[in-house]
Amino acid sequence: MTDTTIREPREEELDRLVDIWLKCSLISHHFIDAHYWQEQKDAMRGLYLPLSENYVAEVEEGIVGFVSMMxxxxxxxxxxxxxxxxKIGRSLLLYxxxxxxxxxxxxxxKNGDAVNFYKQNGFHISGTGRDEATGEEELFMEWRKKD
Known part of the structure; x- marks a missing residue:
């Protein structure tokens, strides 16, 4: 396991988060036209990230991931x-x-790796829908703390 520090990002690091988001989106959402993700880049940087509670995963080489909560x-x-x-994604989830x-x-x-990751980390499918922007089927997943 990589030694990981989880912390809030600094303003000057938001571009790095957008770069990670775009790179990962293009790979894990390969079934959606790449142009769609390119068009979302400014909204991610200017709207979604600033409105979210963000945490980055940092290793010796730098920031390698993040989670955004609303x-x-x-x-x-x-x-x-x-x-x-x-186990970096798992560390962010636990955090x-x-x-x-x-x-x-x-x-x-269609993002089977992500669906499996969430299931392995205590999430279950609670419903389905269709993303209006892409027309793709979405799964609604949830996790609840056990007593």
Whole structure:
């Protein structure tokens, strides 16, 4: 396991988070046209990240992932591809679970790796829907703290 520090990002690091988001989105959401993700880049930097409660995962080499929360809604969890499967995503999840009773998220049904990751970390599918912007099926997933 990689030695990971979890902390809040500094303003000057937001571009790094957008770079991670875009790179991961293009790979994990390969079933959606790349142009769509490119068009979302400014909104991610200027709107979504500033409105979210963000935490970064930092290793010796620098920031390699992040999680964005909006209350109990997980808006984003992305880890650089070369750092996946090193328990960094799990560390970020455990961090945000600490002070919450529940977490909800949406994930594309075709993103099987993410669906499996969330299931392995205590989430279950609570419903389905369709993303209006892409037309893709989404799974609604949730985690609840056990008594």
């Amino acid at each position: 209350g109990d809604y997980m808006a984003a969890l992305f880890i650089e591809p070369e750092y996946q499967r090193r 945000v679970k600490q002070n919450r009773e529940a977490i909800h998220l949406k994930v594309y049904a």
